[in-house]
Amino acid sequence: MYQYDQHDRTLVAERVRQFANQTERYLAGELSEEQFLPLRLQNGLYVQRHAPMLRIAVPYGMISARQLRKIADITETYDKGYAHLTTRQNIQLNWPALEQVPDILAELACVEMHAIQTSGNCIRNTTTDQFAGVAEDEIEDPRPWCEIIRQWSTFHPEFAFLPRKFKIAVNGAKEDRAAIQAHDIGLELVRSAKGELGFRVLVGGGLGRTPMLGTEITPFLPWQHLLTYLDAILRTYNRFGRRDNKYKARIKILVKALGIEAFRQRVHDEWENLKDGPGTLNEQALDQVSRHFIDPDYESQPISPANIDQQHADDKAFNHWVTRNVSGHKRAGYAAVTLSLKSTAYAPGDISTEQLRIAADLSETYSFGELRISHQQNLILPDVQKASLYALWQALRDAGFATPNLGLLTDVICCPGGDYCALANAKSLPVAEAIQRRFDDIDYLHDLGDLELNISGCMNACGHHHIGNIGILGVDKKGEEYYQIQIGGASGNNASLGKIIGPSFSRHDVPDVLERLLSVYVEQRIEGETFIATSRRIGIEPFKERAYAKKNH
Structure with missing residues (x-):
């Protein structure tokens, strides 16, 4: 994995000292809440329902044993004995004391970790396939490219205050496990007919209040131009993106408003002034980063597990x-x-x-x-x-790590919801637990097969409910928590957004409704067919009828 050089260490250490001073001034009353807000966000610190939340960057999801032990020490010393892994491959602490956050950041810096750009209207942590570098279907290892993007985007002076937060994902395999279509920019490593390496670039994806899948802006971008083309996209967004309404500030809204052809033309016009400039990559720059991602010392002939x-x-x-x-x-x-x-x-x-x-x-x-x-x-x-x-x-x-449910119904993606988040309309965790308790028969789960269930506590969609085969969204109805259910979402190569089946349900009803939805699948599937394939074949109506049958009766 990537190792800090002296420049990296100095930069992070200076940021820690700077934020310690800012926090001290805030606690002394020398900085107002309004003045402190952008400073804490730049260091990954949120104010949640019960306590601050600190989001720690884990670049493209890679972490070492040494770093993980440091996280353990921090959770023991500064938190309540646990950490939370996020859908964007980061780590969150849910209970740090504000006055101790600078100490936590100093501890992280000792193991080459930080919380820089994990919040705020900037370029966030670049994500990729969790099997990057080892996947059987990999075309090209995406990790060096993620690191190149990380170095380019960290403290980028032009993109520190974008209209809204910005997320980039990179996929290097035949199967997209990075959900690139659901990101502001999605990058897919591809090879041309001549074997040349480049990127298929998608733009304007994202979930939240207005979910959209990304649109192809170019089918093949030579790798040498990656950073200049990203610069051109970000400059276009920074210049024309809306700042008057945060709900319409994401790049997906700009792409939709202009249309992909007009947006592509504006990016191209910007790129013409950049593409052969100092941001152009070369073999030396690529090799310098790639050397951090060489294979470990595999045994040439590993012992065969004969038994x-x-x-x-x-x-x-x-x-x-x-x-x-x-x-x-x-x-x-x-x-x-x-x-x-x-x-x-x-x-x-x-x-x-x-x-x-x-x-x-x-x-x-x-x-x-x-x-x-x-x-x-x-x-x-x-x-x-x-x-x-x-x-x-x-x-x-x-x-407690061996639950055999990867990719099954109880492998739930779930945001912290109303138990922690001040933005949430409803609790997510009790719903996830109720579902896990109802469907605890492992043989039944294996019979159902691949099925993605995603739960979000509000429209911000941190649980990615829009792209779950079954998505559950917490909503507020006159001060009471209810849950809206969607069918047909998916990530991967054949991504899609789920469709709402109808009016929301009470928390108590959710497991029963889910059981009725699954009964439709079991009855209607053909041999070897997954839930998402069945739902696409038969449509939403049979699920809708069954879900509300008891209610209507």
């Missing part, structure tokens, strides 16, 4: 876990393993101090000391020898 078939036959629980939580790997004899953070009765994405330390230890024992954070709010060990899977599974089971 793994017998282990599958003898242990049904292990077999379930391998089926769902173990993914293929580009290197023979290795696998990528997902550590589930979706056990019933625990908030999706929450990880305790003890679990953080155990995960760090296991990464050093089994995966070269490296981990990843996924969009699904789980942890990944990317480089595990298949011969070690059974021993690893036993250790994960003891630590």
